[in-house]
Amino acid sequence: MSTPEPRTTATATPCAEHDSEEFRLWSVRPRQAGVMDISFTRESAMWHAEKYPHLIPVSRMPEGQWEDARPAPTGPGEYHVEWAIEVHANGPEDAARQALAKHRDPGSIACVYDVSRHDGTSRAVQVDLNTPEEVNGPLRDRPLPVDVKQLDDSALYALMAAAEEELRRRTDAALPGAVRAAVLEHLEQAGTPVPGELTSVTFSTTHYDNGEFWNESSATANFANRTHLELDLSDDGELPGMLADHSEWSELSGGELLTVQFDPPRLYVS
Structure with missing residues (x-):
């Protein structure tokens, strides 16, 4: 008995309707x-x-x-949905855990899916649900895992501290991957060849009325061949907010440097 041919999928750019006969x-x-x-x-x-x-x-x-040339998928039925994300990780399991954390994060904007008919009779179309509210509903309307009104003051403060510590841990874990992706995307959009292996990125501080923050508009990308590039990463969607959170947690006084290392992923404040 011959082995059946496995079902193979591929994604092509959806085409507009046209009159081609070929x-x-x-x-x-x-x-x-x-x-x-x-x-x-x-x-x-x-x-x-x-x-x-x-x-x-x-x-x-x-x-x-x-x-x-397949038609766009419509109507009820069985669908095939693909979701993918690029992460910088220490190995396959770490990469999978980072992807899982992104997918479960109610504030994540990684909500773009390729959707097609399960039987392969349609082309894939891209569905962008890039606001967390469309995926999870408004955060204020989501039920909390505990009834905070039943907690005394000490328990409530402990819960706040634990939540802030967990948010800080997640931000620190995701920051190297976000910085690396922002640098490579910036170079690609600018048409600048990547000069070599990206080893680290350094951020200095800048002063605002409400304190000192890491300056994403003046980042130094460091490469293995000792090349250094000054980049403005302020246009990246998630990175400025992540750096702002890290700045507040670090309680900066001015003059510090943040070094984001990629292999292995680490953060240094000096």
Whole structure:
């Protein structure tokens, strides 16, 4: 008995509706990946794709590129949902734990999903639920695990201290990955080649009316080949808030330096 061909999935950029008459089949088998050099009608391409799960129908767009020709998923039924995130970790288990923490964090904006029909008859569409309220509901409306009105003052203060300590631990654990991602994204958007292995990033302090804070707009990225780049990371979505929280917990007086190391991930304040 032959072993059945495993179901293989692939994600292509969703295409706009168009009038192209040229359809081909995109094989997603590892050894046969690519667009087949045979033209089909729309009906024939869809029939082959439904019969052979490793084939995806694609159509030629006016600009010349091939796009997934399957319809967008709609209506009730079984769906396949993919969620992915990039993390800097010490190993597979650490990476999985970081991803789990991100997914469970009610304040996380990592809420973008690729959704398609489970049977492979639709292309994948991107669903962005990037506000925590859309995923978890307003935080003020979520039930607390304990009835704080029943706690005496000492227990309430202990709960506050424990919650702040846990938030600090999570921020410290996530900060190296967030800083590394912000640096690499900044270089990519600026079209600047990465000069080598990124080893650490250093932040100095800056003064605001309510105290001293780490200055994300003047970060120094340090590379293994002794190259140093001055970067403005203030446009990164999550990083400024994480650095502000770390600043308040560190009780800065001015003149300190924060060094974020990546291998292994560590934070140093000097």
